[in-house]
Amino acid sequence: xxxxxxxxxxEFIALRRGPLLRxxxxxxxxxxxxxxxxxxxxxxxxMAGRRLDRIDNIEAYxxxxxxxxxxxxxxxxxxxxxxxxxxxxxxxxxxGDIDMGLAVRTALAEVPPRQRxxxxxxxxxxxxxxxxxxxxxVSTGTVKSQSAxxxxxxxxxxxxxxxxxxxxxxxxxxxxx
Amino acid sequence: xxxxxVKELLGLAAQGLTVHDDPxxxxxxxxxADRLRRRRRxxxxxxxxxxxxxxxxxxxxxxxxxxxAPNTRIAASELPVPPAVPSPAAPERxxxxxxxxxxxxxxxxxxxxxxxxxxxxxxxxxxxxxxAPSTASTPATKTPTTxxxxxxxxxxxxxxxxxxxxxxxxxxxxxxxxxxxxVAGRLPPDAGTVTKDSRATAASQSHPLGGTxxxxxxxxxxxVQVAIHDPAVNPDQPYRTVEDELTYNxxxxxxxxxxxxxxxxxxxxxxxxxxxxxxxxxxxxxxxSLVYGKGYAASVTYxxxxxxxxxxxxxxTGSDEYGTPMDAPPLDKxxxxxxxxxxxxxxx
Numbered sequence: 001x002x003x004x005x006x007x008x009x010x011e012f013i014a015l016r017r018g019p020l021l022r023x024x025x026x027x028x029x030x031x032x033x034x035x036x037x038x039x040x041x042x043x044x045x046x047m048a049g050r051r052l053d054r055i056d057n058i059e060a061y062x063x064x065x066x067x068x069x070x071x072x073x074x075x076x077x078x079x080x081x082x083x084x085x086x087x088x089x090x091x092x093x094x095x096g097d098i099d100m101g102l103a104v105r106t107a108l109a110e111v112p113p114r115q116r117x118x119x120x121x122x123x124x125x126x127x128x129x130x131x132x133x134x135x136x137x138v139s140t141g142t143v144k145s146q147s148a149x150x151x152x153x154x155x156x157x158x159x160x161x162x163x164x165x166x167x168x169x170x171x172x173x174x175x176x177x
Numbered sequence: 178x179x180x181x182x183v184k185e186l187l188g189l190a191a192q193g194l195t196v197h198d199d200p201x202x203x204x205x206x207x208x209x210a211d212r213l214r215r216r217r218r219x220x221x222x223x224x225x226x227x228x229x230x231x232x233x234x235x236x237x238x239x240x241x242x243x244x245x246a247p248n249t250r251i252a253a254s255e256l257p258v259p260p261a262v263p264s265p266a267a268p269e270r271x272x273x274x275x276x277x278x279x280x281x282x283x284x285x286x287x288x289x290x291x292x293x294x295x296x297x298x299x300x301x302x303x304x305x306x307x308x309a310p311s312t313a314s315t316p317a318t319k320t321p322t323t324x325x326x327x328x329x330x331x332x333x334x335x336x337x338x339x340x341x342x343x344x345x346x347x348x349x350x351x352x353x354x355x356x357x358x359x360v361a362g363r364l365p366p367d368a369g370t371v372t373k374d375s376r377a378t379a380a381s382q383s384h385p386l387g388g389t390x391x392x393x394x395x396x397x398x399x400x401v402q403v404a405i406h407d408p409a410v411n412p413d414q415p416y417r418t419v420e421d422e423l424t425y426n427x428x429x430x431x432x433x434x435x436x437x438x439x440x441x442x443x444x445x446x447x448x449x450x451x452x453x454x455x456x457x458x459x460x461x462x463x464x465x466s467l468v469y470g471k472g473y474a475a476s477v478t479y480x481x482x483x484x485x486x487x488x489x490x491x492x493x494t495g496s497d498e499y500g501t502p503m504d505a506p507p508l509d510k511x512x513x514x515x516x517x518x519x520x521x522x523x524x525x
Contacts, residue, residue, distance in 0.1 A: 006207075009207075010203050010207065013202075013203045013206055013207075014198075014200070014203050017196075017202060017203070018196040018198075021194060021196050022191045022194055022196065025190075025191055025193070025194040026187055026190055026191055031193075031194055034194065039202075039205070039206055039209065042206045043206055043209050043210045043213065046206065046207060046210035047210050047213060047214065098192070098193075100186070100189045101189035101190045101191075101192050101193055102190075102193070104186045104187065104189055104190035105190045105193060108190060119183065119187070120187070123182075123183040123184045123187060124184060124187045124188075124191070126184070151183065154183075
């Protein structure tokens, strides 16, 4: 589709940059870091150049690159996240959308990077277990287990933020909290 | 908010991000990719240039052919014995050839006599050989096993009493012994069957006895290398003086191979210098696929320019031509020194 076509690449970047930024923002929780992640990802896609001819699904390739860049960035010692013993500064008992968003971002920060990547791909990008497994290069079983653990961590981290809204279903596939 | 889906929660979290439709962002990404491409090209070109230079410099700095190999020149007193083009090694000795050293016994040089007087060589002397010709000259071929190894199929047994062409040949060989016969006569009786390696020709051109000899015993093949410089035989050949020999270090570190060890130097009362050293095993030849086994070497350099270097190697691997190597060199360190001290090498 892109096949090394510069204009097509530009069009693809312009089209996909926004959704990628949102996914990256959910992954890292920081606007500036999200922009860096997306730029690094798209630069890699552009650098792939002629290889793009052989890539069937440029979308999947871009997602895989974003996840790879994100997980790699978490491996760097100087950027390693330092989880707190207790979630800092939970929002008060009454939550509006903005507060809830902040609470979710705070809770997401406590989810390990790989589980966070699974949650974003599965529930934000609406990918299937198989697609998620393919992008992350893991088995479907791993996706399921990490999804369940990520949801559990998210549920636990949200805590009082969802006092009456928590569906304690243990079925991660239900994807309800 | 009951039963709130995860996607909705993530959507709320993503609301904290405002995405602007910034066309310059696309340009920035494309520009960054271009910069990276240029850097990659430069890095690739630099690496290629460095590789080309490294190959050129490495080729120029490669050791000279044969450097460090046991069959090549280490000191000027060691004559090169490079392996020639492989060819089937024909045994040069037959049981009928087990003869004493006739040539050395007939005309010892004056210098050899002088050396013998000042430092009697432990190896059999021509006088000893003539007193016991059948036992001291070719002891290595006396055992039935070594005879069978070295004997050509057409050769008859020496025990045959009937006159025959073979016996006549034997008589002829007794009068004109081959180098292998001469060398065998100077080795200990139990050394093994000696044949000359026809592939090594360089040293033979320098001296009739010089060259590589295969010593076969119990199905194993060891190596004895002989390098002789005799001004009487080859006056044009460069040689190393006693002073040079005293200063030359056979155990000097070699950047291309493991160094020799156990170097000893002895200056005798007649002015000659005896040096011994141990050669490391697993030493690859720089000109071929051959690998030389562990060995011992000894050199004797005389003030008048004569020199002999004897090297005893456990064997040579890397080619089927040299058979199965021995566990240890056919001559031990002391024996190598004794053989090297034999002044009759120069009477041939």
